Each structure stands twice: as structure tokens, then as C-alpha cells.
Amino acid sequence: MDFAIFLVQLLNGLQYGLLLFLIASGLTLVFGVMGILNLAHGSMYMVGAYLVWYFFQLTDQFLLSALISAALALGLGVLIEKTLIHRLYKRNHLDQVLLTIGMIFVFNALQSILWGDDPLGVPVPELLSGSIHLTELVEYPVYRLFVAALCLLLAGALYLVINRTRIGMLIRAGESNREMVECLGVNINQLYTLVFGAGVMLAALAGVVAAPMISIVPGMGEHVLITCFVVVVIGGMGSIKGAFVAALLVGVVDTFASVLVPGVSSMIVYILMAVILLIKPEGLFSSQK
Amino acid sequence: MFFLKKAENWFVWIFFPLALLLPLFLEQNEFYVNKLTSVVIFAMFVMSLDYLVGRCGMITLGHSMFYGLGGYLFIMIAPEYEAVNFWVYTFYICVIAALIALVVGVIVLRTSGIYMIMITLAIAQMCFYFFSDSVEFGGNDGLFIFTKPDTSLFGLSFFNLDDPMHFYYFCLLSLFNCLVFWKVVTGSRFGRIMEAVKDNPARTTALGYNVFLFRLISYCMASALAAYAGYLFALQYGYVNPSMMSWQTSGTALVMSILGGMGSLYGAILGTVVYEGLHYTFEHLTQHWLLLMGSMIIAMVMLFKSGLAGVIDNLVERRK
Numbered sequence: 001m002d003f004a005i006f007l008v009q010l011l012n013g014l015q016y017g018l019l020l021f022l023i024a025s026g027l028t029l030v031f032g033v034m035g036i037l038n039l040a041h042g043s044m045y046m047v048g049a050y051l052v053w054y055f056f057q058l059t060d061q062f063l064l065s066a067l068i069s070a071a072l073a074l075g076l077g078v079l080i081e082k083t084l085i086h087r088l089y090k091r092n093h094l095d096q097v098l099l100t101i102g103m104i105f106v107f108n109a110l111q112s113i114l115w116g117d118d119p120l121g122v123p124v125p126e127l128l129s130g131s132i133h134l135t136e137l138v139e140y141p142v143y144r145l146f147v148a149a150l151c152l153l154l155a156g157a158l159y160l161v162i163n164r165t166r167i168g169m170l171i172r173a174g175e176s177n178r179e180m181v182e183c184l185g186v187n188i189n190q191l192y193t194l195v196f197g198a199g200v201m202l203a204a205l206a207g208v209v210a211a212p213m214i215s216i217v218p219g220m221g222e223h224v225l226i227t228c229f230v231v232v233v234i235g236g237m238g239s240i241k242g243a244f245v246a247a248l249l250v251g252v253v254d255t256f257a258s259v260l261v262p263g264v265s266s267m268i269v270y271i272l273m274a275v276i277l278l279i280k281p282e283g284l285f286s287s288q289k
Numbered sequence: 290m291f292f293l294k295k296a297e298n299w300f301v302w303i304f305f306p307l308a309l310l311l312p313l314f315l316e317q318n319e320f321y322v323n324k325l326t327s328v329v330i331f332a333m334f335v336m337s338l339d340y341l342v343g344r345c346g347m348i349t350l351g352h353s354m355f356y357g358l359g360g361y362l363f364i365m366i367a368p369e370y371e372a373v374n375f376w377v378y379t380f381y382i383c384v385i386a387a388l389i390a391l392v393v394g395v396i397v398l399r400t401s402g403i404y405m406i407m408i409t410l411a412i413a414q415m416c417f418y419f420f421s422d423s424v425e426f427g428g429n430d431g432l433f434i435f436t437k438p439d440t441s442l443f444g445l446s447f448f449n450l451d452d453p454m455h456f457y458y459f460c461l462l463s464l465f466n467c468l469v470f471w472k473v474v475t476g477s478r479f480g481r482i483m484e485a486v487k488d489n490p491a492r493t494t495a496l497g498y499n500v501f502l503f504r505l506i507s508y509c510m511a512s513a514l515a516a517y518a519g520y521l522f523a524l525q526y527g528y529v530n531p532s533m534m535s536w537q538t539s540g541t542a543l544v545m546s547i548l549g550g551m552g553s554l555y556g557a558i559l560g561t562v563v564y565e566g567l568h569y570t571f572e573h574l575t576q577h578w579l580l581l582m583g584s585m586i587i588a589m590v591m592l593f594k595s596g597l598a599g600v601i602d603n604l605v606e607r608r609k
Binding site: 037084087088091093094095097098099101102103104105106107108109110112113226229230233237263264266267270271273274277278281282283 | 342348396399400403404407408410411412414415418419422536540543544547548551577578579580582583584585586587589590591594
């Protein structure tokens with residue numbers, strides 16, 4: 001493998017990892033703060049991709065469709081939390097698993113009813129459709145770089161919000177002791193709604209920015225869900241920092257494995273997870289005591 | 290005498306006679322008999338998961354690995370064109386599955402809770418990709434079982450595996466035996482210590498019990514019976530397929546078990562029958578059966594706190 005190909009693969013891996021982080025961060029945030037195991041999180045990724053396709057057909061404007069989709073996803077997240085999830089905080093994880101599997105079914109059915117089962121595609125926005133030369137012969141699409149940059153930006157913003165703002169402080173407080181936060185007069189229900197909505201929006205946003213790079217197909221949510229669970233578990237449940245490191249690790253390892261050892265590439269992520277859990281049974285950066 | 294709770298007694302006395310009579314009305318229609326058989330086989334698998342999750346507190350999302358292995362092990366160890374003895378191979382498969390579970394268990398039981406869910410999933414997925422990528426085991430398409438085993442016991446043959454009715458009744462008997470087996474296990478001294486391990490591992494350790502050992506034995510037993518169910522499934526249709534090991538199979542089984550009422554054991558049968566029944570009905574009603582199925586599941590979670598078994602429990606208790 002010469003250097004240019006190595007570089008392309010590394011970029012691909014990092015970009016894939018950053019995208020994974022965007023989805024996994026919502027998953028780990030919702031688990032860390034609310035203790036909810038949301039299996040329907042992958043469906044939100046799918047919803048984001050389908051929404052942006054739909055609005056792109058209507059408006060022909062990628063940015064506009066992206067914004068509408070993200071806003072709708074936030075609304076959807078708030079709606080789901082208010083109607084379904086908030087009744088389940090006191091119940092055990094298994095009931096949450098059952099509920100969110102039910103939600104996966106509903107979202108898959110709605111997708112099939114509303115948009116059909118054919119693979120769909122969104123063109124890359126014109127402004128970002130070029131590619132740049134890494135070396136004289138090897139090119140790299142600008143859009144992928146843009147996605148990587150955007151994900152990095154969002155990761156940075158997430159870090160700032162959680163560590164530097166009042167809401168972030170409440171989220172961190174909720175993670176370590178939710179009863180105490182409630183006792184101090186904080187409306188924890190509002191906080192939960194916000195966190196869940198934000199988590200859904202992040203997943204949908206990942207679907208939105210991924211839409212021009214992939215084909216939008218039924219079942220795309222489940223595949224990404226399992227990979228994101230791997231990321232969240234490697235990083236340590238509830239840890240955003242862990243999710244970031246783990247997402248990059250999984251992204252790079254998965255990408256290089258499919259080039260270097262294609263025979264076992266589909267197993268490699270799970271082998272990675274098994275090995276890490278054997279060494280550190282709580283994940284790399286566990287926030288649980 | 291095994292079914293001490295009233296609701297359980299009711300269920301057993303209603304379900305099993307009904308299940309015995311039902312095929313008599315369907316004799317003309319092999320399709321329905323086969324369908325019922327696969328429901329009964331899957332209920333056995335769900336029951337072993339129900340024991341692990343509900344009675345031992347070990348949540349696994351990799352149980353389908355043993356279900357699939359039950360089928361694949363038969364292909365691996367049995368000669369291709371020679372009818373082997375069914376009972377001997379049942380024994381082999383259960384023992385080998387238990388040995389595999391012993392090795393896997395030593396690894397996965399180091400973790401607990403959500404981490405155990407994920408590591409069992411990881412191991413099952415590795416196994417799934419191993420079989421679905423391997424040329425030798427037929428890859429994605431799986432393999433056919435050309436010669437079904439011979440069921441004679443001490444030279445006497447009671448039933449014929451190729452006859453759907455015989456096979457159905459045999460599976461029903463197996464299901465009943467499984468239920469009795471799990472009731473005996475949970476009612477025994479071992480089962481009560483397991484209950485303590487589930488409720489408070491630290492305290493059970495302090496009482497001098499080796500928590501790890503109890504968990505490991507439970508894991509091996511449940512895995513062996515899951516492999517038995519998978520073996521029966523493979524024999525019913527005469528083929529094995531990696532999708533038996535997919536995480537969706539584990540997920541579906543978990544849904545059925547929660548739906549039935551986690552840890553109630555007979556709820557596993559209830560959950561499987563209701564889930565498959567709804568699946569079948571909705572599938573024939575509309576192409577978008579997933580929507581109905583999903584809404585139904587959501588409604589059931591919202592309405593019933595401890596599954597269908599909990600509902601029956603309430604009904605029966607109120608009659609008193």
C-alpha cells in the first residue's frame with residue numbers, strides 16, 4: 001500500500017468515524033443522562049436521510065432541506081419523549097428495549113409506506129461537488145472533507161455546550177445524581193425532553209449529511225445502530241469523550257480492515273469490541289462508578 | 290406438582306390440551322402443522338432465554354448463536370449420507386453446545402448488564418459472519434441436511450421425523466419437558482440460590498456461594514437447550530442458515546420473552562404464540578404489517594407492566 005492510498009483510506013476512516021460519533025453521541029448522551037436504552041436511535045439516522053431526500057425533491061436546495069429535516073427531527077424527538085419515553089423512566093431496561101424495538105418496526109413501516117422500498121439518492125451539493133488533489137494522481141472529494149469538518153465542528157460545539165454552559169452543567173449533574181438535581185428545583189422533565197430531542201436531531205443530522213455519500217435504502221438504520229452500540233460500549237456507556245475516541249477507532253479499523261483483510265472485515269469491529277471489553281470490561285472511558 | 294402458581298396451572302391445562310387437539314383439525318393442511326411446529330420449537334428457544342434473562346439476570350443478545358449452532362453442529366459431526374441415531378446426536382449436540390457455552394461463558398460472565406449484552410452480541414456476530422462468509426458451510430445460503438436421523442430407541446421406532454404430525458407432537462412433548470425441566474431447576478436449591486444471585490450478587494457471595502459458578506452452570510444449561518431447539522428447527526425444514534444466528538433472531542426472542550412476562554417461563558410460550566399469531570394475522574391483512582406489529586408492541590409495553598403472564602396472573606387472582 002503506497003502512501004497516497006494509505007492517506008485516502010485514513011481520511012475515509014476518520015470521516016466515517018466522525019459520522020459514527022455524531023450518531024453515537026446522541027445514543028450515549030441519552031443513556032448517560034436518562035438511563036434510556038434507545039434501540040430506535042438508528043431509525044432516526046434513517047429518518048434524517050429520507051427527510052432530506054424528500055425535501056430536496058421539493059425544494060432543490062440541499063442546505064434548506066437539511067435545515068428543515070434537522071428541525072423536524074428535533075420536533076419528532078420531543079414528540080416521542082413527551083408521548084412515549086417519559087412514561088418509561090421508572091420501568092426497567094427491558095421494557096425500554098421492547099418499546100424501542102416497537103418503534104423501529106413503526107419507523108420502518110412508515111418509511112416503506114411514505115417513500116417506498118427503492119434505493120434513493122441525493123446529489124452532492126454543487127458548491128462541494130469538486131475534489132482536491134492529494135498527490136498528482138490521487139483525488140479526494142471535497143464533500144467528504146466537508147462532512148468530516150462539520151462533524152468535528154459539531155463535536156467541538158457539543159464539548160463546549162456540555163462543559164461550559166449552564167445546560168451542560170445540568171446535564172452533567174443529571175448524569176451523576178438525578179434525584180439531587182430535582183431536589184435543587186431543576187425541572188428535570190424539561191431537561192430530559194431537551195436531551196432526547198437533541199440526541200434524535202444529531203442522529204438525523206448524521207443521516208442528512210451522509211445522504212449524498214450513500215444510497216438511501218430500507219434497513220440502513222439497523223446496520224448503523226449495531227455499529228453505534230459497538231462504539232458506545234467501547235467508549236464506555238455515557239461517556240461523550242469515550243464515544244469520540246471509540247468512533248474514530250472503529251471508523252479507521254473498519255476501513256483499513258476492508259482493504260487489508262477483506263475476508264474477515266465484517267468480523268473485525270466485533271473482535272475489536274470483544275478484545276477491549278476483555279481488557280477493560282467497562283469500556284475505555286466509563287463514566288459509571 | 291411443578292406448577293404451583295394458579296395462573297401457571299391454568300395456562301398449562303388450557304394450552305397443552307388445545308395444542309394437542311389443534312392439529313387434528315388441520316390434518317389436511319400440512320402448511321399449518323409446520324407453522325405450529327416452528328412456533329413450538331421457537332418457544333423452547335425463547336424459554337431458555339427467559340430463564341437466563343428473567344431468572345438469572347443475565348441479559349444476552351447472543352443467544353441465537355447457540356440456536357444456530359444446534360443446526361450447524363449436526364452438519365459438522367454427522368456423516369452426510371448416513372442416517373445416524375437421533376437420540377445419540379441430540380446428546381452430542383447438547384453436550385458440545387454446553388462445552389462451547391462453558392468457554393464463551395468464562396469470557397462473557399466477567400461482565401454484566403449492558404456490557405454483557407454487547408459482548409454476547411459481539412461473539413454471536415463473529416460466529417454469524419464466520420458461517421455466512423465461509424464457503425465450506427454454504428455461506429449465506431446455508432446447507433441442506435440430506436439424511437434425517439433415525440429415531441429408533443433400543444431398536445424400537447416410535448415416530449417418523451418426516452411425518453409433520455409426528456414431528457409436531459414430538460416437539461410439543463419436548464416443549465412440555467423443557468417447561469418441566471426449567472420448573473424443576475428454578476424450584477430446586479440451585480434455582481433458589483440463582484434467584485439470590487440475581488437479586489444481590491454481593492450478598493450471595495458473602496453467604497459463601499461461588500456466584501460465577503452458578504451463573505456459568507445456568508448459562509451452559511440454557512445454551513444446551515437453545516442448541517436443542519435449533520437442532521429441531523434444522524431437522525424440521527432440513528436445512529441450516531446463518532440467519533438463525535443473526536442478532537435479529539436474538540432480538541425477536543427477547544421481545545417474545547418480555548411480551549410474555551420476563552422470568553415466568555410459561556410466559557415464553559405465551560409470548561411466542563401471541564407474537565407469531567399477530568405476525569401471521571397482520572402479514573395476511575396488509576403488506577405493511579410492521580406498522581401494526583410495532584404499534585401493538587408499543588401499546589402492550591404501555592399497558593402491561595409485567596407482560597402477558599402478568600395480565601393472566603391478575604385475572605386469575607381476582608377470580609379468587
